[in-house]
Every structure is written in C-alpha cells, then in structure tokens.
Amino acid sequence: MPMTFAANDAAALPLTLLDSEALESWLEDQPERVARWVRGSGFEAKLGQALVIPGENGAPVAALAGYGDAKARARGRFHLAGAAGKLPEGVFRLEGDLDGAALEQEALGWLLGEYTFDRYAKANGNKAQLVAPAGVDAARLEAIAAGEKLTRDLINTPASDMGPVALEAACVDLAGQFGAEINAIRGEGLLEQNFPMIHAVGRASAQAPRLIDMTWGAAGPKLTLVGKGVCFDTGGLNLKPGSSMGLMKKDMGGAATVMGLARMIMALKLPLQLRVLIPAVENAVSGDSFRPGDILTSRKGLTVEINNTDAEGRLVLADALALGAEAEPDLMISMATLTGAARVAVGPDLSPYFSDDAGVVSALEDGAARVADPVWRMPFWTPYEKMIEPGIADLDNAPKGGFAGSITAALFLRRFAGETTRYTHFDIFGWNPTAAPGRPKGGVGMGARAVLEALPGMLGL
Known part of the structure; x- marks a missing residue:
C-alpha cells in the first residue's frame, strides 16, 4: 500500500478522534441509536480503539478512533495509527479538535x-486510507514518509541482496530521481585516493569496498551527511557469536x-x-582480513591500533569524515549503528546524539519534540580522550575496560x-524490536x- 494520502474523496467516511474524557459529552450530542451502538460495543475511546458506526441500512456511515487521555498519550506516539489498522478497507476523513x-x-x-515489507513474501498492511486533513502540508508529510520507506526497505533487505554493490545501486537510483551527482x-582505488581504513575493513569481502559520494544543490549552506x-x-x-550476528x-x-x-531534503x-x-563495506572473514594488533594509517594521517x-x-567513518571536513561544510552529521553501548543506555526508541554546538542542540531538541522523533543528547566528554590513546599509535579503535563505549566511539x-x-x-539502533503504532517491527529510521x-x-534556512 502506498504511503500517501487518499484522493479528496467526497464519499470518505468521517472518522472522529475522541479523547476518552470527552466521550460522554460527544455521545450526548448524538442520536440515541448511535449512542446505544457505541456504548453497546464497549467503545471507551481508549488509545488504539476503533469502531465503525452503521447507518439505518447497516452500511458504515462513520467511524470513531480512541485518543485516550493525556497520561496515556504521553506513553507513546502516533496514536491514530494504532486505530487505523483496526478499520476496514475504505477512505476516511479525520474529524476532531x-x-x-x-x-x-x-x-x-x-x-x-x-x-509493509513485501519483497520476499506477501505482507498485510492497513486497509484504510486517510484523506489529508485540512491544515497539514500533505506534500511534506508524503515526502517524509517516502524517505522513511526508503530507509526501512534498505535495512530490512538481507545482505544477500543488500551488499556494497546493491547499496551503491540504491544510491545511484536515488540520485537519478532528483538529478544529483554521484561518484x-x-x-x-580507495588506496590510490587515500581511503586506507575503508579499504582495510572491506577488503576481505567478495564485494569490493567503496566510498559513495553524492552531491545535490548549487546554492545555500553546505550540509554533509555521513x-x-x-x-x-x-x-x-574477532568473530561475533551467532546470537549477536543475526541482525x-x-x-x-x-x-x-x-x-x-x-531523499526528504531533495524532494522538499x-x-x-x-x-x-x-x-x-562488508566486514567479512578471509585470508585478507585485517587483524587485531594491526596499525592502520587513516586518510587524515592519524594512526589507529586495531584492538x-x-x-x-x-x-570506515573516519576516512569519510576526513574527506567531508576537507570541503569545510557548514554542518556535518554522521549517523551509524555504531555501538551496543548506546542501545544499552537509552533503548531502541531514542536516538542518542553527540554535539557541542548550542545552536544545533537547541534546534534538534525543539524539532524532535514537534515531529515525535525523540533524541537524547550524550556528551563529548573530553576527559575520556586519554581512553582512546593507546601509546603505540595515535588512537585505539576499541579501548579496554568496557566504560563509556558510545562516548569513546x-x-x-x-x-x-x-x-x-x-x-x-x-549512534542509532535502526531497528524496532516490537511493533508499535506507525512503527512496524523491523528496520526504522x-x-x-x-x-x-x-x-x-x-543552518539558518
């Protein structure tokens, strides 16, 4: 099912979103037949509840979705999505306050x-469609949903079909959609152009390691995403046990x-x-694998002891970040499923981030709250710098001791x-371990x- 709004259908059924504390007053304004149906069906306007209201001939004429109370809503997000999956096939028009x-x-x-992720097997998604509510920027929301779909599809695809070659092909396809340049x-070639750590990590794989570089836009502040x-x-x-390799x-x-x-930025x-x-890259095992104890020299010239x-x-991020910094962008952001330590600290729902820029922090915290995409600031704690300095090289890729793993990374x-x-x-998790409203189990942005x-x-846009 496309992640888009339905056409502005005149026959769309009204869907009323009801706070549980407002249910009784709403019922008092309804015809007796409707009030009896709602009460007899056990609808209490709890989060995730949905109810179709039939007309006198039995055909659906309206529907209700529970919105709970403020305390219940504070424990989750995307509450309407929880009810949407319980509605029958059809087109609905949202009503409420x-x-x-x-x-x-x-x-x-x-x-x-x-x-839904249906590349390998049929998957059943929501059957109900929503007309874009008045007052929302439908095109913007659809662009965001399309970007999220791309992210989820890429993560959900197994490595048999999403190795370095396929990931590059996906980038090429994305660039082609929006007229971006890609290389x-x-x-x-990574060694010839001084990306030695990307090469070292990926050289053991049957698919060659690579650095993908996409650019778009001719004016405005420079944003680099890594x-x-x-x-x-x-x-x-340092082979993972099977229990850690499954995801x-x-x-x-x-x-x-x-x-x-x-994709969101370019579409908008x-x-x-x-x-x-x-x-x-693929971090594989072969006779050409890089080894514990090796010392690698990075693009920046810093040496790294592999522990x-x-x-x-x-x-691999280090070489890419060094390249990005050479162009002096106005802002550079990296995203990675980098450490289990971050997941242990904040769980799978929050996006931990590190920044010492007050403007970035303020904008991120405000923006995250507005769009229900929670983030949590972690410290660039400079006193821990000594933990990543092994003495035999400039840097240690895996400090011993087990402390502050996400911070040292x-x-x-x-x-x-x-x-x-x-x-x-x-330092994100990128996976939703249990289904939640608007967030099916699996890969997630x-x-x-x-x-x-x-x-x-x-960026002062």
Missing part, C-alpha cells in the same frame, strides 16, 4: 503505519537513514548544498571531523525527521 503539530504527527503516523571509489554502510558485520577475526544486516542503518533524510527542495558520503576488528564502523570520530567543523554524531525539522534553525 486536533491542530498544529499534534495533527501533523497523527497524520504522518497514519502514513508510516501503512508500511563511487571502489576496491584498490552514513555507516557496513552491509553485514561478522565482527571480522547484522542492519549495520548499514546509518547509511540507510542518511539516504532517507537526503530545501535551499542548501547537500553532500552524502557512504563508506560501503578489536568488530569495532570497524568508526574506522564518538570522541574517536570527532578526531576526524576537523577542528573547525560543526559536527554532530548519531531514527533521528532523520528530527534533523529535517531542525535544519532551518541549524
């Missing part, structure tokens, strides 16, 4: 709830998320110069982002909508 950001959130949640440096594209992560010679198709979730965000024609950098080959994401990346670059890093909403404040 919502407006502003709350209305936009619920309308977007409906679209996001229409997502890729592959295999030994996404970790580890299409599958075995852990390398590693999602280790390119950072790349998928920046691609979804880039934001007045900026966009650059997307994706180091696309764990399973801490590979920061290595972010500090590692900051070393490559340039001292004068405004830099923000997201995190932080992209918050960044999109915050861009005017961050």
Whole structure:
C-alpha cells in the first residue's frame, strides 16, 4: 500500500478522534441509536480503539478512533495509527479538535503505519486510507514518509541482496530521481585516493569496498551527511557469536537513514548544498582480513591500533569524515549503528546524539519534540580522550575496560571531523524490536525527521 494520502474523496467516511474524557459529552450530542451502538460495543475511546458506526441500512456511515487521555498519550506516539489498522478497507476523513503539530504527527503516523515489507513474501498492511486533513502540508508529510520507506526497505533487505554493490545501486537510483551527482571509489582505488581504513575493513569481502559520494544543490549552506554502510558485520577475526550476528544486516542503518533524510531534503527542495558520503563495506572473514594488533594509517594521517576488528564502523567513518571536513561544510552529521553501548543506555526508541554546538542542540531538541522523533543528547566528554590513546599509535579503535563505549566511539570520530567543523554524531539502533503504532517491527529510521525539522534553525534556512 502506498504511503500517501487518499484522493479528496467526497464519499470518505468521517472518522472522529475522541479523547476518552470527552466521550460522554460527544455521545450526548448524538442520536440515541448511535449512542446505544457505541456504548453497546464497549467503545471507551481508549488509545488504539476503533469502531465503525452503521447507518439505518447497516452500511458504515462513520467511524470513531480512541485518543485516550493525556497520561496515556504521553506513553507513546502516533496514536491514530494504532486505530487505523483496526478499520476496514475504505477512505476516511479525520474529524476532531486536533491542530498544529499534534495533527501533523497523527497524520504522518497514519502514513508510516501503512508500511509493509513485501519483497520476499506477501505482507498485510492497513486497509484504510486517510484523506489529508485540512491544515497539514500533505506534500511534506508524503515526502517524509517516502524517505522513511526508503530507509526501512534498505535495512530490512538481507545482505544477500543488500551488499556494497546493491547499496551503491540504491544510491545511484536515488540520485537519478532528483538529478544529483554521484561518484563511487571502489576496491584498490580507495588506496590510490587515500581511503586506507575503508579499504582495510572491506577488503576481505567478495564485494569490493567503496566510498559513495553524492552531491545535490548549487546554492545555500553546505550540509554533509555521513552514513555507516557496513552491509553485514561478522565482527571480522574477532568473530561475533551467532546470537549477536543475526541482525547484522542492519549495520548499514546509518547509511540507510542518511539516504532517507537526503531523499526528504531533495524532494522538499530545501535551499542548501547537500553532500552524502557512504563508506560501503562488508566486514567479512578471509585470508585478507585485517587483524587485531594491526596499525592502520587513516586518510587524515592519524594512526589507529586495531584492538578489536568488530569495532570497524568508526574506522570506515573516519576516512569519510576526513574527506567531508576537507570541503569545510557548514554542518556535518554522521549517523551509524555504531555501538551496543548506546542501545544499552537509552533503548531502541531514542536516538542518542553527540554535539557541542548550542545552536544545533537547541534546534534538534525543539524539532524532535514537534515531529515525535525523540533524541537524547550524550556528551563529548573530553576527559575520556586519554581512553582512546593507546601509546603505540595515535588512537585505539576499541579501548579496554568496557566504560563509556558510545562516548569513546564518538570522541574517536570527532578526531576526524576537523577542528573547525560543526559536527554532530548519531549512534542509532535502526531497528524496532516490537511493533508499535506507525512503527512496524523491523528496520526504522531514527533521528532523520528530527534533523529535517531542525535544519532551518541549524543552518539558518
């Protein structure tokens, strides 16, 4: 089912969104027949409840969706989407007292709830469609939903069909849709053009490692997005146990998320110069694998001691960040499924991010709240810099001790982002472990909508 609004259908059934505390007063204004039907059906306007109201001939004439109370709503998001899946096939027109950001959130949640991943098997999605509510920017919401669909599809696709070659092809397709320029440096070309750590991480795979570089827009502030594209992560010679390897198709979730965000930016024609950098590799095992104890020299010239080959994401991002910083962008943002430590700290719903820029932080926090894309600020805690300095090389890719894993990873990346670059890093999970309204189980974008909403404040658009 397309993640778009239905045509403005004159025959659309009215769908009333009801707060549980307003239900009785609403019933008092209804015909006795309707009030009896609603009460007899056990509808209490709780979150996720839906009820079709028949007319005198038995055909549906209206529907209700529960909106709960403020306390219940505070425990989740996209509440209308929870009811949408319980409605029958048809077109509905939303009625109620919502407006502003709350209305936009619920309308977007409906679209996001229409997502299904059916590449390999038939999947059943919501049958009900929604007419764009008056007062929302329907084109903007549809562009956001399309970007999120791209992200989810990329993450959900297994590595057998989403290796570095396929990820590059997806980038080429995206660039073609919006007239962006795209280039890729592959295999030994990475060494020739000084991307040694991307090459080292990906050289053991049957598919050559590569750096994908997409640019769009000719005027405005410069925004560079860098996404970790580890299409599958075995852990390398520090092999992951099977229980930890099962979801590693999602280790390119950072790349998928920046691609979804880039699609939103280009579809909305934001007045900026966009650059997307994706180091696309598979961290595989072969006779050519990089090893624990190796010392790699990065594009920036900093040397890195490899103490764990399973801490590979920061290595490929480092070379890409160094390239991005050379162009002196106005803002550079990296996104990666980088550390389990971040997931342990905040769970799968929140997007942890690192930034020392007060303007970025303020815009992100405000934007995240408006669009129901929660973020949580983590510290670039400079005193921990000594934890990533092993002595034998400039940097350690996997400090021992187990403390502050997400912070030390972010500090590692900051070393490559340039001292004068405004830099923000997201350490996301990229996966929804249990189905929720608007967020089916599986791959999910995190932080992209918050960044999109915050861009005017961050870049002065």
